[in-house]
Amino acid sequence: MPNGMKRALTVVVSVLVCYCLLGFLILPGVAQRIANQQLARYATKPATLERLELNPFTLELTAFNLGIGEPNARQVAFERLYLNLSWDSLWTRTLHLADIQLDKPAVQAEFDPQGTLNLSRLFELPPSPEPAAEEPGEVFPLRIDRLQLAGGDVGFRDLRPSEAINLRYDALNIELHNLATRSDGSADASLVANGPSGGRIAWQGQFSLAPITSSGELKADGLLLKDIWPYVHDIVPLRLQDGRLDVSTAYRLDLSEGTQLLLDKAKITLAPLAIDAPDGKALVRLESLEIDETALDLVEQRVTIGNLRSSKLETWAARNVDGTLDWQTLFARPTPSRAATPEPLPEAAVEAPAAGGASEPAAPRPWQVLVRNAELRDYRVHLADRVPEQDVALEVGPLDLTLRDFDSLGTTPFQLALQSGIGRQGSLQAEGQLQLSPASGTLAISTRDIDLRIAQAYLTPFVHLELRSGLLDSQLKAELQSTEPLAFSVTGQADITQLHTLDTIGNRDLAKWERLHLEQIDYRHPRSLSIAKVQLQQPYARFIINPDLTTNINDLLIKQPEPATGSPKAAQPEPASTPLALHIGGIEIADGSANFADLSLRPPFGTAIQGLNGRIGTLDNRQQKPAAVDIKGKVDRYAPVSIKGQLTPFDPLQSLDIATSFKQVELTTLTPYSSKFAGYRIRKGRLNLDLHYRIQQGQLNAENKVVVEQLQLGEKVDSPDAVDLPIRLAVALLKDTKGTISIELPVTGNLNDPQFSVMPIVWQTLRNLVLRAAQAPFKFIAGLVDGDQVDLSQIAFAAGSSELDDEARKALDTLVDALQQRPALRLEVEGMAAGSSDGPLLAEQRLQREYQQTQYRILQRRGDKVPADPSLLQVDEENKAVLLEGIYRSRLKQQPPAQWKELEDEERAARLRDAVIASWAQSSVLLRTLSRDRAAAIKGYLVDHGLNAERVFLLDTGTTEPQADGRVATALHLGSE
Numbered sequence: 004m005p006n007g008m009k010r011a012l013t014v015v016v017s018v019l020v021c022y023c024l025l026g027f028l029i030l031p032g033v034a035q036r037i038a039n040q041q042l043a044r045y046a047t048k049p050a051t052l053e054r055l056e057l058n059p060f061t062l063e064l065t066a067f068n069l070g071i072g073e074p075n076a077r078q079v080a081f082e083r084l085y086l087n088l089s090w091d092s093l094w095t096r097t098l099h100l101a102d103i104q105l106d107k108p109a110v111q112a113e114f115d116p117q118g119t120l121n122l123s124r125l126f127e128l129p130p131s132p133e134p135a136a137e138e139p140g141e142v143f144p145l146r147i148d149r150l151q152l153a154g155g156d157v158g159f160r161d162l163r164p165s166e167a168i169n170l171r172y173d174a175l176n177i178e179l180h181n182l183a184t185r186s187d188g189s190a191d192a193s194l195v196a197n198g199p200s201g202g203r204i205a206w207q208g209q210f211s212l213a214p215i216t217s218s219g220e221l222k223a224d225g226l227l228l229k230d231i232w233p234y235v236h237d238i239v240p241l242r243l244q245d246g247r248l249d250v251s252t253a254y255r256l257d258l259s260e261g262t263q264l265l266l267d268k269a270k271i272t273l274a275p276l277a278i279d280a281p282d283g284k285a286l287v288r289l290e291s292l293e294i295d296e297t298a299l300d301l302v303e304q305r306v307t308i309g310n311l312r313s314s315k316l317e318t319w320a321a322r323n324v325d326g327t328l329d330w331q332t333l334f335a336r337p338t339p340s341r342a343a344t345p346e347p348l349p350e351a352a353v354e355a356p357a358a359g360g361a362s363e364p365a366a367p368r369p370w371q372v373l374v375r376n377a378e379l380r381d382y383r384v385h386l387a388d389r390v391p392e393q394d395v396a397l398e399v400g401p402l403d404l405t406l407r408d409f410d411s412l413g414t415t416p417f418q419l420a421l422q423s424g425i426g427r428q429g430s431l432q433a434e435g436q437l438q439l440s441p442a443s444g445t446l447a448i449s450t451r452d453i454d455l456r457i458a459q460a461y462l463t464p465f466v467h468l469e470l471r472s473g474l475l476d477s478q479l480k481a482e483l484q485s486t487e488p489l490a491f492s493v494t495g496q497a498d499i500t501q502l503h504t505l506d507t508i509g510n511r512d513l514a515k516w517e518r519l520h521l522e523q524i525d526y527r528h529p530r531s532l533s534i535a536k537v538q539l540q541q542p543y544a545r546f547i548i549n550p551d552l553t554t555n556i557n558d559l560l561i562k563q564p565e566p567a568t569g570s571p572k573a574a575q576p577e578p579a580s581t582p583l584a585l586h587i588g589g590i591e592i593a594d595g596s597a598n599f600a601d602l603s604l605r606p607p608f609g610t611a612i613q614g615l616n617g618r619i620g621t622l623d624n625r626q627q628k629p630a631a632v633d634i635k636g637k638v639d640r641y642a643p644v645s646i647k648g649q650l651t652p653f654d655p656l657q658s659l660d661i662a663t664s665f666k667q668v669e670l671t672t673l674t675p676y677s678s679k680f681a682g683y684r685i686r687k688g689r690l691n692l693d694l695h696y697r698i699q700q701g702q703l704n705a706e707n708k709v710v711v712e713q714l715q716l717g718e719k720v721d722s723p724d725a726v727d728l729p730i731r732l733a734v735a736l737l738k739d740t741k742g743t744i745s746i747e748l749p750v751t752g753n754l755n756d757p758q759f760s761v762m763p764i765v766w767q768t769l770r771n772l773v774l775r776a777a778q779a780p781f782k783f784i785a786g787l788v789d790g791d792q793v794d795l796s797q798i799a800f801a802a803g804s805s806e807l808d809d810e811a812r813k814a815l816d817t818l819v820d821a822l823q824q825r826p827a828l829r830l831e832v833e834g835m836a837a838g839s840s841d842g843p844l845l846a847e848q849r850l851q852r853e854y855q856q857t858q859y860r861i862l863q864r865r866g867d868k869v870p871a872d873p874s875l876l877q878v879d880e881e882n883k884a885v886l887l888e889g890i891y892r893s894r895l896k897q898q899p900p901a902q903w904k905e906l907e908d909e910e911r912a913a914r915l916r917d918a919v920i921a922s923w924a925q926s927s928v929l930l931r932t933l934s935r936d937r938a939a940a941i942k943g944y945l946v947d948h949g950l951n952a953e954r955v956f957l958l959d960t961g962t963t964e965p966q967a968d969g970r971v972a973t974a975l976h977l978g979s980e
Contacts, residue, residue: 099148114160148180152175164234170230217255275290275291293310313380382403412440429474449477455475456866465563467508474500477495478496538591546600591618610639634646660696708745802841832956833959845923845926852873
């Protein structure tokens with residue numbers, strides 16, 4: 004080998020050896036030492052780099068085990084960093100990294116309570132002079148063929164919230180391909196991070212640096228809300244019990260001109276969710292919430308939700324005593340302890356306006372939220388109202404809601420369908436179309452079995468009334484036209500069934516009905532209300548005149564406190580408004596009844612009206628047209644009543660033509676009135692009354708025809724209100740040969756005259772008639788006929804009973820046959836009762852009924868199913884002892900004697916029972932009722948077995964002594980016309 008070649012080879016080998024020594028040994032050692040020196044100089048935490056390796060031939064650099072921070076609390080660290088620099092970087096003027104690998108990097112970021120990030124304090128660098136302003140140039144040329152991060156561990160801790168936030172992902176892997184700063188192409192990248200609690204974040208997509216753009220897919224699974232809940236808790240003091248979130252979306256980000264972000268096919272799943280109030284009370288429970296097919300456009304400020312599905316949400320809400328909702332207090336922001344110092348306005352805000360005036364800043368553009376389809380299923384809401392004296396609870400659910408094509412801007416209509424349970428058995432359905440701006444829409448609303456007793460707590464402060472039962476059914480269509488002013492319409496039909504109200508003062512029924520049907524409702528707010536037909540089935544009402552001449556209706560109203568002087572309500576009168584136009588096509592009454600009592604009389608007067616059937620014609624307060632009236636019924640079961648004619652309901656003085664007829668009314672029921680005004684009791688008699696009143700433009704023309712049959716007066720009664728007339732003589736003289744009194748009393752006058760009154764004219768006419776009748780002859784014929792070979796003058800009843808036994812029925816059968824053979828005879832039945840034998844048994848029966856009624860009220864208030872009548876209820880013996888305590892206090896108006904507390908339960912119950920029985924045993928009301936029931940039983944049996952009801956009269960009741968066998972006899976009397 005030539006010497007020159009040897010020298011050249013030696014030089015090359017020497018250079019190569021030096022290059023290897025420099026590259027493999029010297030440079031890595033020097034670089035490691037310099038790096039550790041710089042770390043020690045500038046790092047605020049202990050920092051070391053364990054080793055550097057360099058391959059000068061392949062330009063591969065590897066760094067091992069960098070750690071910044073305490074040995075057991077590294078804030079930044081990695082196990083291995085590998086860089087592979089490509090040789091073409093030398094002639095392409097681009098930093099070309101063929102491969103970057105980072106193994107097991109670890110970062111622990113932490114915000115202290117003052118908001119300082121620990122990573123920002125890892126190094127203390129000397130201040131550097133501010134660089135001179137330079138024109139923006141090209142970006143640094145960089146190209147990375149592959150970047151891989153494996154086994155990363157990222158932790159985040161935030162001490163600013165009241166409860167520290169701790170997040171960690173200990174399995175972070177990132178891979179990137181073909182990244183270039185001066186290329187129009189995009190780099191492919193992927194990221195996967197797994198947390199120790201099961202959470203996982205995955206990203207795959209492309210991005211470029213010049214300009215900064217990115218697109219791809221992002222997915223996060225198993226994110227636990229408890230990890231970030233302290234941020235929420237500091238704003239809203241709610242307790243999170245459970246919550247898991249899954250999110251996935253496709254996206255596109257472009258920062259070349261502003262910030263352009265598009266999300267597409269986004270999906271969010273929240274399942275489950277459990278949130279409690281600060282006091283630990285359950286607030287929200289959610290099984291699942293899923294949102295998919297969702298898009299977001301940041302530039303257009305629009306969110307489009309394709310599908311929203313949620314199931315089994317349960318929540319609780321209450322209105323507090325002060326009228327606020329408990330949710331309001333949860334979301335109320337705390338009041339700052341001291342006034343915050345206002346920040347100074349920017350200079351631009353305080354500059355003088357330009358010439359020509361300053362224009363107001365444009366209002367921010369609102370976000371638009373579009374919901375294509377939303378389905379909420381099996382929701383339940385527990386509502387409570389604590390404002391009334393007695394808390395009101397309402398259960399809403401299961402609730403299903405479907406929403407389609409909703410736009411938060413409100414300019415287009417959306418579809419809504421709602422179906423929900425209300426209370427224990429009610430239901431509500433609503434379906435239709437609504438629009439927010441301008442507010443309008445149409446809803447078809449259907450309700451079924453809505454329990455009206457929920458209104459009880461709101462009625463109690465104003466009226467002594469208990470709403471025992473009542474259900475609302477409806478089929479309505481509501482249409483909203485505008486909100487300013489409010490204008491809407493409601494059409495359809497409604498039913499209120501099983502309404503039952505109780506007078507809580509007297510503990511008696513006040514009003515009830517089987518069904519109230521409103522047909523073809525048409526309400527136009529605020530102008531008119533039209534109802535094609537009102538149907539009342541089995542209505543009932545009770546009306547009582549008290550001893551002081553007030554009524555039971557007056558007693559029910561609770562006097563309200565007067566508004567304070569100077570209050571807005573007291574100082575400002577209600578503004579005048581146009582009266583509501585009311586139109587009712589007709590009112591139909593089926594099988595109605597009523598009770599009337601006058602307690603101002605002695606003895607008290609009471610009567611019942613049954614079988615009310617009829618119709619009232621069109622009622623219209625805008626068109627004063629007469630309404631037809633045609634109503635029929637019966638007084639005390641047998642006496643027919645009819646009211647027929649027409650009237651203008653809202654102005655009866657304009658036009659009225661009403662004929663009222665009462666037939667075969669038993670005059671014994673009017674004994675209290677005859678005692679007060681005539682001074683005599685009525686022993687027997689029937690009344691036929693025909694009243695015909697006609698009014699035309701305030702002019703009255705009335706015809707009163709009174710026919711009294713078989714009137715017999717009883718004993719004289721001292722009454723300061725009795726008229727000073729020869730009543731007995733007048734009765735005797737006014738009877739014709741058939742025992743009938745017929746009187747006609749015409750009345751005319753001007754009702755617009757304040758001095759004109761109808762009743763004084765009627766009484767004066769009747770007085771004059773009686774005086775004239777006393778001066779004329781009058782025949783009175785009466786006869787008695789005995790039964791054939793059988794003493795039928797008495798019908799005996801078992802003590803305490805009004806049931807006819809076999810002996811009594813046999814006697815009455817014989818009596819029916821005898822009276823059918825003698826059609827001119829009339830039978831008089833005088834009901835009797837004996838206090839010594841009937842009283843204790845009546846008291847026992849009354850106690851048993853009280854057991855049933857008390858238990859019935861308890862079950863009814865509790866909302867349990869009850870039979871149609873308390874008498875059908877079976878009261879267990881073990882419940883009677885508890886009920887007896889309340890009955891004793893209610894009946895005797897006192898507490899049991901204190902010494903009874905020492906008695907055994909059976910002895911105490913026996914004494915309570917004996918005291919209650921003794922209090923009822925001498926009740927005149929019970930004895931009188933039994934007497935009337937016995938008389939009614941006899942009359943009912945005779946009528947049912949073929950005897951004409953017109954031939955049987957019920958006399959006033961009386962008392963007697965029991966027979967030797969303990970039975971009580973009711974006297975029968977025979978009379979003729």
